[in-house]
Amino acid sequence: MSSDDVSRALRRVAHEILERNKGSQDLVVLGIPTRGVALARRLVRVMAEVEGHEVPCGAIDITMHRDDLRRHPIRPVEHTDIPAPGINAKTVVLVDDVLFSGRTVRAAMDALSELGRPQAVRLAVLVDRGHRELPIRADYVGKNLPTSSSERVQVRLAEHDGHDEVRISGGDR
Amino acid sequence: MKRHLLSMNDLDRQDILAILDTAESMHDVQRREVKKLPTLRGRTVVNMFFEDSTRTRSSFEIAGKWLSADVINISGKGSSTSKGESLRDTVRVVTAMGVDGLVIRHGASGAAHQVAQWVDVVVINAGDGLHEHPTQALLDAYTMRQRLGDLEGRQVAIVGDLTHSRVLRSNLICLKTLGAHVTVVAPPTLMPAGIATWAKSEGFDTSYDLDAVLPTVDAVMMLRVQRERMSGGFFPTTREYTVGYGLTRERLNALQEHTVICHPGPMNRGLEIAADAADAAQSLILDQVSAGVAVRMSVLYHLFAGEGTVA
Amino acid sequence: MSLLIKGADIAGAGRQDVLVRDGVVAEIGSLGGAGAARGTETIDADGLVVLPGLVDLHTHLREPGREDAETIASGSAAAAIGGYTAILAMANTTPVTDTAEAAERVLDLGRLAGLVDVQPVGAVTKGLVGEELAELGLMARSRAQVRVFSDDGRCVHDARVMRRALEYVKAFGGVVSQHAQDPKLADHHACCHEGELSGRLGLPGWPGVAEEVVIARDVMLARHTGSRVHIAHVSTAGSVEVIRWAKAQGIAVTAEVTPHHLMLTTDLLAGYDPTFKVNPPLRPGEDVEALRAALADGTIDAVATDHAPHARHDKEHAFVDAAFGVLGLETAFSVVSDVMVGSGLLDWAGVAQVMSMRPARIAGLSGHGRPIAVGEPANLTLVDPSATVTVDRDASKSLSRNNPWHGRRLTGMVHATLLRGRATVLKGALA
Secondary structure, three states, rough: OOOOHHHHHHHHHHHHHHHOOOOOEEEEEOOOOOHHHHHHHHHHHHHHHHHOOOOEEEOOOOOOHHHOOHOOOOOOOOOOOOOOOOOOOOEEEEEEEOOOOOOOHHHHHHHOOOOOOOEEEEEEEEEEEOOOOOOOOEEEEEEEOOOOOEEEEEEEEEHHHOOOOOEEEOOOO | OOOOOOOOOHHHHHHHHHHHHHHHHHHHHHHOOOOOOOOOOOOEEEEEEOOOOOHHHHHHHHHHHHHEEEHHHHHHEOOOOHOOOOOOHHHHHHOOOOOOOOEEEOOOOOHHHHHHHOOOOOEEEEEEEEOHHHHHHHHHHHHHHHHHHOOOEEEEEEEEEOOOHHHHHHHHHHHHHOOOEEEEOOHHHOOOOOOHHHHHHHOOOEEEOHHHHHHHHOOOEHHHHHHHHHHOOOOOOOHHHHHOOOHHHOOOHHOOOEEEEEEEOOOOOOOOOOOOHHOOOOEEEHHHHHHHHHHHHHHHHHHHOOOOOOO | OEEEEEEEEEEOOOEEEEEEEEEOEEEEEOOOHHOOOOOOOOEEEEOEEEEEEEEEEEOOOOOOOOOOOOOOOHHHHHHOOOOEEEEEEEOOOOOOOOOOOHHHHHHHHHHOOOOEEEOEOOOOHHHHHOOOOOHHHHHHOOOOOOOOEEEOOOOOHHHHHHHHHHHHHHOOEEEEOOOOOOOOOOOOOEEEEHHHHHHHOOOOOOOOOHHHHHHHHHHHHHHHHHEEEEOOOOEEEEEHHHHHHHHHHOOOOOEEEEEHHHEHHHHHHHOOOOOOOOOOOOOHHHHHHHHHHHHHHOOEEEEOOOOOOOOOHOOOOOHHHHHOOOOOOOOOOHHHHHHOOOOHHHHHHHHHHHHHHHHHHHHHOOOOOOOOOOOEEOEEEEEEEEEEEEEOOOHHOOOOOOOOOOOOOEEEEEEEEEEEEEEEEEEEOOO
């Protein structure tokens, strides 16, 4: 995906979220660090343009809820920032850059359950690359990118990497 | 990060900052309704306390439980020496039950180091005699950092019974690693032997004059003085000690406005620290206690959660 | 029974053959094939040095009371391996050797083991409590003929008690061996040389001055009472200065140093390993240098092992709780050979003095520490100056394993030990 592709996809996803939710009532958008947070902020900016007011936005760190901690060296813990109205009875939209095995999202839902009881939880991702290991699906997808499991999907965002891009590398392709 | 946490020498600057950063997130968890994280589920940690310490022990216990670890408390008092069982046998019997880690508090300097030689599990030093108390130094650094920001270049005074203080030894190393400069203040009888050469090689200063040092520092850490030290001839009376080395109300007023006051507790109000000073806005004493659990959760996370952290 | 030692260097005086017969040195010279007949056992001593049998002024044999750590038999075996023909067994057993009966019991057990002459040391005070004199005279008159008295393990810290003891033993040519440790300056918790390391490690310091003030006091008392006094395990440069001064004044003071204080230093304590916990503690390099020089110039008269066996569980405690003491009988000669002869500070005649002749004289053991000459009792030690040994603690004859030398490579080994003409050790093993 080029930089323009990314912008267009995010714009479309923001509109889809508002359409399905019938407005921005009770929406809370939470990004999963690292890049999910920047994406969440961008979505919320588009929504503000459309709706004319702010949608609560924050971050939810999932490090402590991962199921693969013991397979890797210690990961630094990122920040969890739940915006003021909290998540009870809200529709939480989780935002991440790539949906792959689904384990990250599983961890995010566990983390969420300790912070309150949302009315509903939706998932928005920039890229769905397939190869799910858990019964998890995204509600809003920027782009479906079928990949082989040996390939790597790299997401670059201006906030972190200077420019926007999604590229697939490696593998037997 | 090294396998055990026996001494502040086991942590480099990066390690300390990682622990303090994670502790901030852990501090947030403490403020939630559901204070539990699943991270150390399935791990068993034993608090082996050969020396009483309700505060440190419960701090480690809460920290472990909030990470979903199973925490067992074993009092080592009266077990080994009185029944003829060696310390080595005592700890090996406990670890033979298949636990993942030992948090050891012992009245003998070096006990944690020795235990780490004898067992296969992760060992955390919760205070060994007069030697070190690494998690205390970490929570002191955390608390000071929250108020003062980056500790690089900061001036810190540590005042009191230096000879008998493990908090001193751990803080000297920790603050040096973080780039702070330390001046220790005590009467000559409460300074450890060889401190002149020690100060020279580690880059800290020594002083007998508290009044000269206090106005120059960003943080002052008051160490507890035991009244029993009078009978060892270390100082003549508590009154004289307070006049020379106590953080009195007058000295509180001589501090710069931003200077913070720390004390590892428990305090002897009126002896080494005036009640006014303990309760002043500049005092971090209660923050230190609250930070204890967050910092210990962070230490447990770093030592037990990752790959290769457990045999 | 005859034994021919062929071609040994006699304490550095030159190569000769030595014929031993009926427990004494029968002939010395070039004995050719003469001794080879008549079923005489021969030891080829080419490259070896023969010394008078080593004498240890300071050993702990733990029997009676702690036979799990050592017995008189096992200690005797370790001693023989170490080249010793006589050892003095300290009195801090359970019960304490403070009566004639207790002393005779130790003597008899030593004779039963038959590997080395075990000479009991009597306590200075009853029960080692430091208050009332023990039955010094009765112990002296007993079959054990006690001449050396010591509360070792503890200091005779009361000046009046020390004075009385020094005076009293004059009657029978006795001597008090003082464990110099002022209990107010270094109490029973003190375990690490007081200095920068003890400060960093948080270990209770044992300042050198706690030893020096007691030695200073005791040499003045000895002068005042006209007595001999012996200082056990000297460990500091300051102590050496005091002793040197006292000898210059003509005071009858003698002193011993341990092999570990000649080689090991306080920085070995950095890992809190109780293997290195000993009383007095290991000191810094400056003290080790001063002790070596003092042994070389005679300010310190003798090497004494302070062999202190401990059961494993008594050492496997936190450092401050662990028992004090290291093994020493089997390695003493190798350490002295390596450190003192290897560096040129002593020659073999010097080793003979510090490890045999002077200790024998201090202890009043007339049959030991004799010159290697015709007619003298054949208490001899054959050593190999160039053999190297890597110390293996598990190869020890001692029942204990608290060996600070484990893994070290030392130059100089005991090859054979003869007790009144009978080989107790041959080729480094019990005969």
